[in-house]
Amino acid sequence: MKIVVCIKQVPVTGAEKRYTDDLRLDRAGAEAIINPLDEYAIEQALRLVDSGAADSVTYLSMGPEQAAEALRRALAMGGDDAVLITDPALAGADEWATALVLAAALDKLAPDVALMGMASDDARGSLVPGAVAAKRGLPLLSYGAELTLAEGAARIRRLSATGFDWIEAPLPVVATVTDQVGEPRYASLKGIMAAKRKTLESWSLADLGIDPASLRGAALTRVTDSRPPEQKPPTERIENMAAAEAATRIADWLAARKLI
Amino acid sequence: MTYLLTRDHDELRALVRELAEEKIAPRAAQIDQSAEFPWDLKELLAQQDLLGTCFPEQHGGTALDTISQSILVEELARADATTSLIPIVQKLGALPILIAGTDEQKARYSPRLASGEWLVAFALTEAAAGSDVASNRMSAVRDGDDYVLNGSKRFITHGSVANLLTVFALTDPAAGGRKGMSAFVVETDTPGFAAPRVEHKMGIRGSPTAELTFDDVRVPAANRLGNEGEGFKIAMATLDRSRLSIAAQAVGIAQGATDAALAYTAERRQFGERVVDFQGVQWMLADMASQTEAARQLTYAAAARVDAGASDMPYWTSSAKLVAGDIAMRVTTDAVQLLGGYGYISEYPVERMMRDAKITQLYEGTQQIQRMIIARQLLERAGVQKRPPHAGSTNARQ
Numbered sequence: 196m197k198i199v200v201c202i203k204q205v206p207v208t209g210a211e212k213r214y215t216d217d218l219r220l221d222r223a224g225a226e227a228i229i230n231p232l233d234e235y236a237i238e239q240a241l242r243l244v245d246s247g248a249a250d251s252v253t254y255l256s257m258g259p260e261q262a263a264e265a266l267r268r269a270l271a272m273g274g275d276d277a278v279l280i281t282d283p284a285l286a287g288a289d290e291w292a293t294a295l296v297l298a299a300a301l302d303k304l305a306p307d308v309a310l311m312g313m314a315s316d317d318a319r320g321s322l323v324p325g326a327v328a329a330k331r332g333l334p335l336l337s338y339g340a341e342l343t344l345a346e347g348a349a350r351i352r353r354l355s356a357t358g359f360d361w362i363e364a365p366l367p368v369v370a371t372v373t374d375q376v377g378e379p380r381y382a383s384l385k386g387i388m389a390a391k392r393k394t395l396e397s398w399s400l401a402d403l404g405i406d407p408a409s410l411r412g413a414a415l416t417r418v419t420d421s422r423p424p425e426q427k428p429p430t431e432r433i434e435n436m437a438a439a440e441a442a443t444r445i446a447d448w449l450a451a452r453k454l455i
Numbered sequence: 456m457t458y459l460l461t462r463d464h465d466e467l468r469a470l471v472r473e474l475a476e477e478k479i480a481p482r483a484a485q486i487d488q489s490a491e492f493p494w495d496l497k498e499l500l501a502q503q504d505l506l507g508t509c510f511p512e513q514h515g516g517t518a519l520d521t522i523s524q525s526i527l528v529e530e531l532a533r534a535d536a537t538t539s540l541i542p543i544v545q546k547l548g549a550l551p552i553l554i555a556g557t558d559e560q561k562a563r564y565s566p567r568l569a570s571g572e573w574l575v576a577f578a579l580t581e582a583a584a585g586s587d588v589a590s591n592r593m594s595a596v597r598d599g600d601d602y603v604l605n606g607s608k609r610f611i612t613h614g615s616v617a618n619l620l621t622v623f624a625l626t627d628p629a630a631g632g633r634k635g636m637s638a639f640v641v642e643t644d645t646p647g648f649a650a651p652r653v654e655h656k657m658g659i660r661g662s663p664t665a666e667l668t669f670d671d672v673r674v675p676a677a678n679r680l681g682n683e684g685e686g687f688k689i690a691m692a693t694l695d696r697s698r699l700s701i702a703a704q705a706v707g708i709a710q711g712a713t714d715a716a717l718a719y720t721a722e723r724r725q726f727g728e729r730v731v732d733f734q735g736v737q738w739m740l741a742d743m744a745s746q747t748e749a750a751r752q753l754t755y756a757a758a759a760r761v762d763a764g765a766s767d768m769p770y771w772t773s774s775a776k777l778v779a780g781d782i783a784m785r786v787t788t789d790a791v792q793l794l795g796g797y798g799y800i801s802e803y804p805v806e807r808m809m810r811d812a813k814i815t816q817l818y819e820g821t822q823q824i825q826r827m828i829i830a831r832q833l834l835e836r837a838g839v840q841k842r843p844p845h846a847g848s849t850n851a852r853q
Contacts, residue, residue: 381474384504384517387466 196249196344198240199306200274201297201327202233202256204265205317212317218418219287220317229265232312234379239342239372240310241273241380248344251275253304257285257296263395270390271382277393278304282400284407289414290318294326296410299403301331307366308349313338313373324371334364340375458522458759467519468526474503475534483535486661487807492616493661496538500531501571509546509553514565521696521758525703529751532707533714536811537661539707541574543700544613544662547819548575550693551621551638555681564619564640576617577697578641578667579690582609586824588690589632593669595624595639602626602639602679604647604672612818614665615650618643622669623690626683636686640678647672658810695769696761698819702754702775705783705815709747712783712790712808716740719794719803730793739793743786750779770832777825780815787812 206212206225213221229237243249252274256262259281266277280300285292301309314321328335336342339351340359349370350363382390400407433444449455478499486493500506508524510516519527524546532539549568552560567573584590593606604624608614620641627635641648647670654664681689717740720731730736757771765771787809791798798805816822834841 381503382470383502384467384470384508386504387470388517 196243196308197251197253197304197306198243198249198308198310199253199255199301199304200233200236200240200269201309201311201323202237202254202265202269203230203312203315203317204228204256204258204262205230205315208316214421217287218421227261227265229268230312230315230317232314232316232374234312235372235374235376236310236312237269237272237274238379239339239376240308242377243342243344244273249308253277253306255297255300255304256280257288257293257300259286260397263397266395267390268382270393270395271387272380273386275393277395278398279395280398280400280403282407284400284410285413287413288410289416290320290322290326291415292410292413294323294330296400296403296405297323298327298330299405300398301327303403305367307368308342308344309333309367309369310342311369311371313371324369328369331369334368336362336364336368336370339370339372342370342372342376456756456759456763456765458755460522460755464523464526467523468530470503471505471527471530472533474499475530475538479531479538480534483537483804484801484807486535486537488660488801490655490660492613492663493538493541496535497541497571497574500538500541506542506545506571507569508542509549510565510569511561514562514569516565516569521699521761522755525699525706525754525758528700528703529707529710529754532704533711535661536704536708536808536814537659539704540612540659540662543697543704544577545571545575546700547693547697548577548613548617548619548621550697551577551680551689552640554692555638555685555689556640560640560678560680568619573618574613574616575619575621576611576613576665577693578608578611578614578620578622580608580610582607584632585610586821589636589687591623591625591632591636593622593624594628595626595637595674597626597676598673600676601673602676604639604641604669604674606669608667608669610654610818611665611667612662614667615653615663620667621680623686624669626686630684633687634684636690637683638680638686638689639674640680641669641672641674645672645674656814658807658812658814694819695772698776698825699754699757699761699772701815701819702750702757702772702779705776705779705812706747706751706754708808708812708815709743709750709779709783709786712787712805712812713740713743713747715803715805715808716743716790716793719797736793739789743789746782747786750775750782753778767832767836769828773820773825773828776815776819777822777829780812780822783812783815784809 204227207228215221240252244252254266254269254274254277256266257280263279266279270277280296311324325335336349336351338353340354341352343350348363348365349368350361353360353362433441479496504517505527507516508519508527511518528539528543552564568575581591595602595604622639622641623636625635626637649668650665651668652666656664720736721729723730754775757775760768760771790805791809794803794805797803
């Protein structure tokens with residue numbers, strides 16, 4: 196039973212994001228981490244290995260060369276090997292191009308389960324897992340609070356409005372999990388030391404047999420604007436006064452806005 | 456001799472810092488107040504392979520260099536000095552085995568110590584023999600294939616929680632502590648051993664400091680480390696290395712206090728300004744940061760000499776411990792000053808750090824003992840003749 200966990204390297208959560216002139220995220224010099232939501236997918240995969248339900252975990256990422264650091268970090272948590280798809284033609288890839296490329300890599304790796312986080316911390320499109328499943332013609336088990344494997348099938352438990360749903364599909368599948376999976380483990384010291392000896396391959400588009408021209412500039416969509424949310428006016432505080440006076444002030448405030 | 460920090464060192468620091476900030480710092484105040492040994496954090500450190508850094512890989516350790524071991528202790532102590540003592544004492548207790556043990560003895564004990572399954576403590580000090588190690592009284596009498604140990608030890612860090620002890624006892628009382636002491640490995644479930652009392656302390660309160668009693672404790676002769684009479688030598692060789700852990704601990708405490716003071720003064724407003732904007736405050740912070748850095752670099756320089764097996768290693772480890780301990784005390788005192796009244800109450804961590812810092816000037820050789828060691832090597836280097844010991848003196852060391 197082979198699992199491939201797809202991970203994305205993203206800027207540190209909450210860090211100030213800089214953009215290039217064409218509104219792509221400027222990754223140069225930015226401190227980068229494994230997308231925190233992908234860490235739950237890693238944890239889920241490693242738990243399946245710990246329990247004997249899965250045999251191996253491979254990490255797959257698409258990104259610039261520095262994304263190898265995220266793969267090394269994942270390997271320090273556990274797992275067997277990693278593949279980085281990196282190619283100059285992939286700069287600025289949108290969800291469509293990303294899904295095409297990941298699908299081609301997954302065809303080559305042929306896992307029983309391609310496991311992903313529920314969203315990326317930077318782009319938040321949440322489209323790639325579904326697009327990969329569609330491209331590969333495989334079932335998608337999305338938003339699992341837990342993933343289990345048994346008798347040629349994968350099953351997720353998904354939080355619903357009223358409780359949990361259990362959804363099952365025959366292998367192979369594409370699946371995504373949420374932060375309900377449980378706290379991702381810390382890399383141990385021996386894990387970090389062992390990760391240096393694990394195989395990390397680098398694949399180009401040519402290795403996947405993809406013609407860069409077919410990717411149409413790696414994006415069907417483009418970002419047209421990006422700005423932080425507008426600042427709210429400062430909160431007016433009515434405090435430290437007698438209740439009657441406070442009530443009058445609140446009523447005046449509401450009346451001034453024609454709310455009462 | 457030069458040293459450079461490598462990418463491996465940076466990775467280790469990042470690993471330990473994340474763990475310390477997320478899992479250890481939030482526990483520190485509670486550990487201090489309850490004065491309970493943090494078993495949960497011992498388990499955490501064991502799981503992350505952080506208790507085996509001084510053991511060879513063949514026995515389940517990670518055999519990190521001494522700078523890495525210093526970084527580990529430093530980053531733990533930055534969050535909580537008590538927790539940093541777990542790897543410190545694991546190394547201190549194990550060093551006699553690693554220095555003087557046979558291959559069989561190392562293989563017998565190292566795996567359980569490296570994994571953190573067992574804790575080990577170093578039992579040298581006695582009530583009447585602190586700095587003056589040579590006046591130890593505890594006895595070990597050969598009886599067939601065993602030794603029978605009798606006596607007591609005091610101020611033994613982790614003595615009440617350890618599974619294993621390295622114990623120093625006189626096999627030849629007539630020869631005195633310097634020539635007649637031997638080292639033993641004692642498993643704490645051996646009949647006759649007890650840890651009847653732990654001290655109430657000013658700092659490092661979650662780390663139990665125990666009184667140990669040995670009442671006809673039978674230890675197989677196979678548990679003796681080195682030859683009879685080599686105990687003093689083994690103890691001194693151990694302390695020459697282990698005191699560097701205390702330097703690293705002091706650096707970590709100082710860094711933690713500096714970070715806390717900076718964070719507080721950047722938030723706190725008085726007279727309409729942030730406290731950190733007052734030049735007098737900035738000067739204090741600058742002194743704290745630069746002194747801490749100086750202590751850190753001296754610690755790493757000493758660590759490089761430990762790994763190189765330099766003949767003047769004790770000069771360096773004692774210098775690092777002396778300087779770092781004093782700086783930790785000064786920096787934590789200044790941190791309390793910068794927090795004002797808030798620094799004096801347990802709502803903020805700096806008063807704990809100030810109490811914790813004091814011990815780094817006391818244990819594994821007081822600052823005065825460090826000066827004796829430094830001066831002795833200084834005089835040797837300069838070719839100054841040693842003064843002959845005067846009659847009846849017991850305090851001339853080594």
